[in-house]
Amino acid sequence: MPSAKISPSLLSSDFAQLSSEANRMIKEGADWLHMDVMDGHFVPNLTIGAPVIKALRQHTDAFLDCHLMVSNPEKWVDDFAKAGASLYNFHIEATDKPLELIERIRKSGMKVGIAIKPKTSIDLIYPFADKIDLCLVMTVEPGFGGQKFMHDCMPKVKALRERFPELDIEVDGGLALDTIEEAAKAGANVIVAGTSIFKADNPKEVILTFRNIVNS
Numbered sequence: 001m002p003s004a005k006i007s008p009s010l011l012s013s014d015f016a017q018l019s020s021e022a023n024r025m026i027k028e029g030a031d032w033l034h035m036d037v038m039d040g041h042f043v044p045n046l047t048i049g050a051p052v053i054k055a056l057r058q059h060t061d062a063f064l065d066c067h068l069m070v071s072n073p074e075k076w077v078d079d080f081a082k083a084g085a086s087l088y089n090f091h092i093e094a095t096d097k098p099l100e101l102i103e104r105i106r107k108s109g110m111k112v113g114i115a116i117k118p119k120t121s122i123d124l125i126y127p128f129a130d131k132i133d134l135c136l137v138m139t140v141e142p143g144f145g146g147q148k149f150m151h152d153c154m155p156k157v158k159a160l161r162e163r164f165p166e167l168d169i170e171v172d173g174g175l176a177l178d179t180i181e182e183a184a185k186a187g188a189n190v191i192v193a194g195t196s197i198f199k200a201d202n203p204k205e206v207i208l209t210f211r212n213i214v215n216s
């Protein structure tokens with residue numbers, strides 16, 4: 001399995017200090033920065049869009065892992081590419097033309113990810129898994145930070161890992177010191193965490209522990 005990448009979710013940061021929060025996470029050892037984009041339609045919450053990614057890009061060269069919890073993900077590809085997003089993670093539930101979307105994202109120069117909600121069958125991912133850089137298996141219902149990790153999503157991670165040993169498999173939602181082992185054992189190697197990193201007394205230690213457990 002590919003090596004660990006730890007991607008703190010800036011949803012749990014102080015949005016008023018976004019650039020210093022982002023750079024603080026990189027200093028604490030984060031590999032990527034997870035940016036949660038919500039449109040108030042695909043999910044019942046509203047966050048940030050491409051202008052914020054563009055602004056943040058002026059202050060960091062970090063890998064920006066953008067999680068698009070939006071309807072019509074086709075609509076924002078060019079804006080995110082221009083803004084400096086590194087990875088465009090769209091939801092499989094939000095499009096009927098995943099292949100076309102994958103190609104468009106590739107052409108724009110960003111890496112391609114497909115995200116999947118807890119209740120959606122992993123079978124929907126298989127036809128595309130060799131055409132993408134990453135699959136994001138949600139371990140909570142998307143929309144909010146601070147929710148409880150859903151253990152019943154692990155069989156999806158396991159099944160995907162068995163079929164695609166080299167794929168980056170990302171988990172998002174409720175990842176913490178008491179759930180990381182289960183996720184890593186199932187085959188996840190990209191770990192998103194908001195609450196457990198930002199609320200920690202020592203975020204560096206949490207990031208390091210996540211990395212060691214995934215790589216062990």
Ligand code: DX5
Binds near residue numbers: 067147
């Ligand atoms: C939820 C978001 C997550 C969220 C995770 O819809 O996709 O990235 O920030 O937060 P925690 O780690 O607190 O569950």
Ligand code: ZN
Binds near residue numbers: 009
């Ligand atoms: Zn997310």
